[in-house]
Amino acid sequence: xxIWNNYGMGRRHxxxxxxxxxxxxxxxxxxSHLQANAATVKANNKACILLWMSGGxxxxxxxxxxxxxxxxxxxxxxxxxxxxxxxxxxxxxxxKVFKDLSIVRSMSTREADHGRGRYFMHTxxxxxxxxxxxxxxxxxxxxIGRSRTALEIPSFVSVGGGSGQAGFLGMSHAPFVxxxxxxxxxxxxxxxxxxxxxxxxxxxxxxxxxxxxxxGELPEAHKDVYKNAVNLMxxxxxxxxxVDKADPSFGLEAxxxxxxAMYNPAPGGGAAMGMRGGNGFGQSLLMARRLVQTGVxxxxxxxxxxxxxxxxxxxxxxxxxxxLDRGISGLVTDLKQRGMLDDTVIVWxxxxxxxxxxxxxxxxxxxxxxxxxxxxxxxxxxxQAVGATDADGVRVADNSKAYLPGDIWATVAHAMQIPLNxxxxxxxxxxxxxxxxxxxxxxxxx
Amino acid sequence: xxxxPQWIKRITGASVGVSVFFAGVSMSNTxxxxxxxxxxxxxxxxxxxxxGYEDNEIRPSxxxxxxxxxxxxxxxxxGRIPTLExxxxxxxxxxxxxxxxxxxxxxxxxxxxxxxxxxxxxxCIGRRTPRRVxxxxxxxxxxxxxxxxxxxxxxxxxxxxxxxxxxxxGAVNYTLAQMQMADEAVQxxxxxxxxxxxMQVQCTQCHNHPFNNWQQSQFWEFNSFxxxxxxxxxRKVDPxxxxxxxxxxEVVTRDFSGPVFFEKRSGLMQVAFPxxxxxxxxxxxxxxxxxxxxxxxxxxxxxxxxxxxxxxxRVWGQFFGYGFTRPVDDMGPHNPASHPxxxxxxxxxxxxxxxxxxxxxxxxxxxxxxSLTSRFGDDNEIDNPSAGxxxxxxxxxxxxxxxxxxxxxxxxxxxxxxSGKGGWEAQESQRRRWMQQFVAAFDTDENDEATTxxxxxxxxxxxxxxxxxxxxxxxxxxxxxxxxxxxxxxxxEKLQELYLAALSRRPSRSEIGKAQKLFSAYGxxxxxxxxxxxxxxxxxxxxxxxVH
Numbered sequence: 001x002x003i004w005n006n007y008g009m010g011r012r013h014x015x016x017x018x019x020x021x022x023x024x025x026x027x028x029x030x031x032s033h034l035q036a037n038a039a040t041v042k043a044n045n046k047a048c049i050l051l052w053m054s055g056g057x058x059x060x061x062x063x064x065x066x067x068x069x070x071x072x073x074x075x076x077x078x079x080x081x082x083x084x085x086x087x088x089x090x091x092x093x094x095x096k097v098f099k100d101l102s103i104v105r106s107m108s109t110r111e112a113d114h115g116r117g118r119y120f121m122h123t124x125x126x127x128x129x130x131x132x133x134x135x136x137x138x139x140x141x142x143x144i145g146r147s148r149t150a151l152e153i154p155s156f157v158s159v160g161g162g163s164g165q166a167g168f169l170g171m172s173h174a175p176f177v178x179x180x181x182x183x184x185x186x187x188x189x190x191x192x193x194x195x196x197x198x199x200x201x202x203x204x205x206x207x208x209x210x211x212x213x214x215x216g217e218l219p220e221a222h223k224d225v226y227k228n229a230v231n232l233m234x235x236x237x238x239x240x241x242x243v244d245k246a247d248p249s250f251g252l253e254a255x256x257x258x259x260x261a262m263y264n265p266a267p268g269g270g271a272a273m274g275m276r277g278g279n280g281f282g283q284s285l286l287m288a289r290r291l292v293q294t295g296v297x298x299x300x301x302x303x304x305x306x307x308x309x310x311x312x313x314x315x316x317x318x319x320x321x322x323x324l325d326r327g328i329s330g331l332v333t334d335l336k337q338r339g340m341l342d343d344t345v346i347v348w349x350x351x352x353x354x355x356x357x358x359x360x361x362x363x364x365x366x367x368x369x370x371x372x373x374x375x376x377x378x379x380x381x382x383x384q385a386v387g388a389t390d391a392d393g394v395r396v397a398d399n400s401k402a403y404l405p406g407d408i409w410a411t412v413a414h415a416m417q418i419p420l421n422x423x424x425x426x427x428x429x430x431x432x433x434x435x436x437x438x439x440x441x442x443x444x445x446x
Numbered sequence: 447x448x449x450x451p452q453w454i455k456r457i458t459g460a461s462v463g464v465s466v467f468f469a470g471v472s473m474s475n476t477x478x479x480x481x482x483x484x485x486x487x488x489x490x491x492x493x494x495x496x497x498g499y500e501d502n503e504i505r506p507s508x509x510x511x512x513x514x515x516x517x518x519x520x521x522x523x524x525g526r527i528p529t530l531e532x533x534x535x536x537x538x539x540x541x542x543x544x545x546x547x548x549x550x551x552x553x554x555x556x557x558x559x560x561x562x563x564x565x566x567x568x569x570c571i572g573r574r575t576p577r578r579v580x581x582x583x584x585x586x587x588x589x590x591x592x593x594x595x596x597x598x599x600x601x602x603x604x605x606x607x608x609x610x611x612x613x614x615x616g617a618v619n620y621t622l623a624q625m626q627m628a629d630e631a632v633q634x635x636x637x638x639x640x641x642x643x644x645m646q647v648q649c650t651q652c653h654n655h656p657f658n659n660w661q662q663s664q665f666w667e668f669n670s671f672x673x674x675x676x677x678x679x680x681r682k683v684d685p686x687x688x689x690x691x692x693x694x695x696e697v698v699t700r701d702f703s704g705p706v707f708f709e710k711r712s713g714l715m716q717v718a719f720p721x722x723x724x725x726x727x728x729x730x731x732x733x734x735x736x737x738x739x740x741x742x743x744x745x746x747x748x749x750x751x752x753x754x755x756x757x758x759x760r761v762w763g764q765f766f767g768y769g770f771t772r773p774v775d776d777m778g779p780h781n782p783a784s785h786p787x788x789x790x791x792x793x794x795x796x797x798x799x800x801x802x803x804x805x806x807x808x809x810x811x812x813x814x815x816x817s818l819t820s821r822f823g824d825d826n827e828i829d830n831p832s833a834g835x836x837x838x839x840x841x842x843x844x845x846x847x848x849x850x851x852x853x854x855x856x857x858x859x860x861x862x863x864x865s866g867k868g869g870w871e872a873q874e875s876q877r878r879r880w881m882q883q884f885v886a887a888f889d890t891d892e893n894d895e896a897t898t899x900x901x902x903x904x905x906x907x908x909x910x911x912x913x914x915x916x917x918x919x920x921x922x923x924x925x926x927x928x929x930x931x932x933x934x935x936x937x938x939e940k941l942q943e944l945y946l947a948a949l950s951r952r953p954s955r956s957e958i959g960k961a962q963k964l965f966s967a968y969g970x971x972x973x974x975x976x977x978x979x980x981x982x983x984x985x986x987x988x989x990x991x992x993v994h
Contacts, residue, residue, distance in 0.1 A: 054888050054889055054890065055888070055889055055890045056890075111649075112649075112651070112652050113636075113648045113649055113651075113892075114888065114890045114891075114892045114894060115892065115894060116649065118888075129771075129772040129773055129776065129781070130772065130834035130835075131834050154903060160886065161886040161896045161898065162886065162888050162896045165900075171901055171902065174900075174901075174902045175902070176902065176903050176904075177886070177896075177898045177902070177904060184907065185883050185904060185907065185908065186883075186904070186907040186908045186910070186911045186912045187907065187911065188907075188910065188911045189911070192910070192911050195975075195979065196910075198964075198967075198968070198975070198976075198979045199910075199979045199982050199983055199986075200983075201964055202961070202964055202979050202980050202982070202983035203982075203983040203986055203987060205957070205960045205961065205964060205983070206957070206980075206983045206984055206987045206989070207983075207987050207988055207989070209954070209957065209989075210987065210988050210989040210992075211988065213821050214821050214822050214823065214827075215820050215821060215822070215844050215992075215994060216820075216822075216830065216832060216843070216844055217832060218844045218846060218901075218988070218992055219844075219988040219989075219992065221901060222901065222988035222991065222992075223988065225901060225902060225903060225905075225906050226906050226910075226986075228903055228906075229903045229906035229907055229910065232903060232907075233907070233910070233911075304887075304888065304889030304890075305889055306889075307627065307889065307890045307891050309627045309628060309629050309891060310627070310628050351890075357709075361628050363628075365629075366652070369711075394713070426833075426834065427830075427832065427833035427834060428833045428834040428835070
């Protein structure tokens with residue numbers, strides 16, 4: 001269905017309008033995109049999938065157990081496929097694939113408030129009222145997404161939201177938020193698609209005046225976002241969001257039941273979580289893999305429910321960890337089978353860890369002084385635990401280097417071949433170092 | 447700067463905090479002399495802000511045209527754009543006092559009550575109502591407060607000290623919303639100080655404040671006031687199914703005396719007693735929150751109560767897009783105000799007016815800075831807070847409409863309100879259902895939430911393709927578009943009506959020319975389509991979604 005062919009308006013006529021009245025609205029350059037083949041995407045196929053644990057996960061019960069300590073809790077450690085590295089007994093699937101993953105056990109981040117921690121971990125910068133730092137997904141969108149001209153869907157997708165803002169990199173690098181079912185709200189009907197060219201012409205005519213009058217950047221940003229939205233609406237790459245859809249031109253198949261099962265706990269285990277995003281997590285990760293396959297360089301997947309001020313052990317063993325374990329092992333296995341793991345770096349983090357001390361409600365509170373992140377894939381030297389906490393988990397061990405989120409993101413940048421000396425400029429003209437000048441974790445570099 | 451400890455440099459990136467600090471100091475030194483006290487509140491605002499232009503060697507933008515201003519004031523006070531009739535009426539009014547008159551009219555309207563109820567219900571319980579909290583109760587409380595123009599100090603005390611059934615005393619829903627987790631009232635403490643006192647003490651829960659002298663103990667002293675609060679979530683038996691189901695929630699005061707214990711970073715346990723601004727309350731007080739309420743409004747130390755300053759800063763921020771501090775709820779020695787004298791004067795006069803909310807809004811909206819256009823020129827280009835600069839209020843800053851404002855504005859622009867369905871509750875619930883597509887919860891004890899109504903793609907898709915927009919442009923019989931397009935008259939006149947309804951202004955001659963040229967491509971039989979597409983474009987334009 002040729003999109004320009006309505007109301008007697010010929011393609012040439014329409015394209016002329018688009019070129020003159022609205023160089024601003026390249027609504028229909030999707031054709032050239034469609035013709036670009038998957039090879040262009042393949043040329044640079046680095047990607048990052050961030051598993052965001054909203055609420056602050058108790059890493060002392062997952063990645064850095066303290067058996068024998070008063071803070072140790074109820075879980076036992078088990079061996080993993082990586083010699084010498086032990087993790088929680090409730091993460092058996094992850095333990096099996098641990099050769100491709102690593103733990104950083106000496107995160108020390110100071111921010112133990114959800115909002116501040118979320119910002120710090122996502123950006124590498126402490127919140128500052130006069131500037132909005134870009135969340136790292138926006139940095140990747142800016143650095144890598146812009147050059148992927150065959151990509152018509154947004155280059156930073158957030159499944160579940162809460163990923164932060166693009167800040168001074170501009171609205172077109174903001175996360176595109178979708179639900180775990182991948183359904184795009186308010187997708188256009190066929191009729192709406194047909195009428196789009198005429199409407200966009202009208203829009204260009206209406207908007208130009210306001211953009212030209214000096215009113216700051218909001219009107220400009222609006223235009224950029226509409227451009228992205230139009231690209232998305234008319235793109236066949238939308239199939240990446242729907243795990244049951246195939247589009248051979250991007251190498252996308254409809255996912256089989258076996259593949260889906262890899263990502264999800266068996267019915268019963270963890271299925272009770274309903275709206276807290278339990279079972280949605282597996283599907284979200286599967287969608288993330290499809291998005292990466294299509295060329296999206298940064299996908300964030302949110303798993304909530306970690307703010308465990310009470311009843312931490314039952315909740316972990318019966319709800320959170322089965323879902324997390326299955327999700328991680330499924331993702332690693334699937335990426336590996338498809339030969340995508342070396343180009344896809346996986347990061348696992350939340351706002352902060354949780355208190356080593358167990359409170360009177362059998363919960364753990366907020367704790368940023370000593371906790372763990374997980375990182376894997378991406379061609380890094382995996383299968384290790386970097387850094388350590390002391391015997392009770394209350395501080396970073398004396399002989400261990402403490403790490404900040406900037407160091408994690410610098411490691412990701414290294415894996416994605418984003419030059420570490422990249423500097424962005426804030427709106428005020430201040431230089432901002434990539435990942436706040438963090439250093440890649442040397443043990444993880446190949 | 448060089449004397450700052452290394453870790454401060456590392457976490458602040460560079461010297462931002464310091465330069466803001468100096469900007470604040472230079473501003474507060476530009477006093478207006480001894481005559482200042484004789485100026486009326488609005489004159490004082492105008493003169494002080496004017497002084498800021500001179501000190502920074504800029505010139506303010508021109509006063510906005512009637513069309514720009516009328517749209518702005520409707521959005522800020524009534525929460526929606528003016529209807530076609532309302533715009534026409536204002537534009538044709540020749541009274542020199544029409545601005546003040548309109549501000550007064552809007553403050554007496556139902557729409558003001560609705561708008562401020564929405565804003566404050568969202569502030570207190572979020573857009574996504576937490577479990578076992580009654581939005582209906584919370585909204586009823588604010589609706590009464592704003593409709594009767596209850597003094598703000600009474601409103602705050604009711605919220606902070608409220609007890610009882612969540613629909614009989616709607617104020618308690620604030621407390622219920624902050625008590626989603628068994629966290630020893632930590633969230634209630636943090637939110638209360640932030641929302642009503644403009645103090646962000648939440649980081650001092652775990653350590654002393656890095657940039658001022660707030661101590662960790664202070665957090666727990668605040669917290670001590672809230673430790674007698676208990677919520678009860680009642681259940682009842684459903685007579686039809688015989689099952690137990692949720693009934694009402696309730697806030698009660700429980701028997702708790704003695705100090706609160708907290709853990710220092712060193713691991714030492716310490717005690718804290720209920721102390722507010724240096725005044726200690728008897729830990730055996732029967733109801734500590736009542737004592738807290740009394741302290742909040744007390745002004746015996748000669749200083750303007752924080753609840754007044756915090757509210758003034760919020761209202762200013764709501765009208766200008768930027769408050770005197772950034773963020774508006776983080777005031778204190780570490781974060782000096784851009785215009786401390788204006789803030790202080792407004793707050794003091796607000797207290798003298800017995801916390802008259804409408805009076806405060808009227809002062810803000812009648813000020814000269816509020817009347818300026820959002821266009822800026824070479825003379826005041828540097829006044830750009832979105833780049834991190836201190837606001838000088840030399841032109842109006844553009845804001846994005848909130849989701850509720852957009853919804854209500856679409857209804858105004860398309861005459862949907864005339865089809866008159868349901869009362870307050872029905873309309874509210876319709877809007878609320880629509881809102882849900884944009885709200886996601888973070889699932890934390892802070893009960894915070896993210897919105898995708900933030901100018902990104904989901905919002906654009908909604909504006910382009912949603913049912914709401916389809917309804918607005920589908921030109922059904924009786925709709926605004928249908929009536930306008932089918933009545934006799936020239937295209938140019940009809941175009942004018944469309945522009946007035948959507949953008950509250952008349953189209954320029956060149957805009958009419960452009961539209962007519964585009965219309966010709968639709969052919970004679972496509973006229974209705976052409977109008978639909980133009981109206982779609984007007985509603986999707988940057989000018990529509992911006993409050994300017």
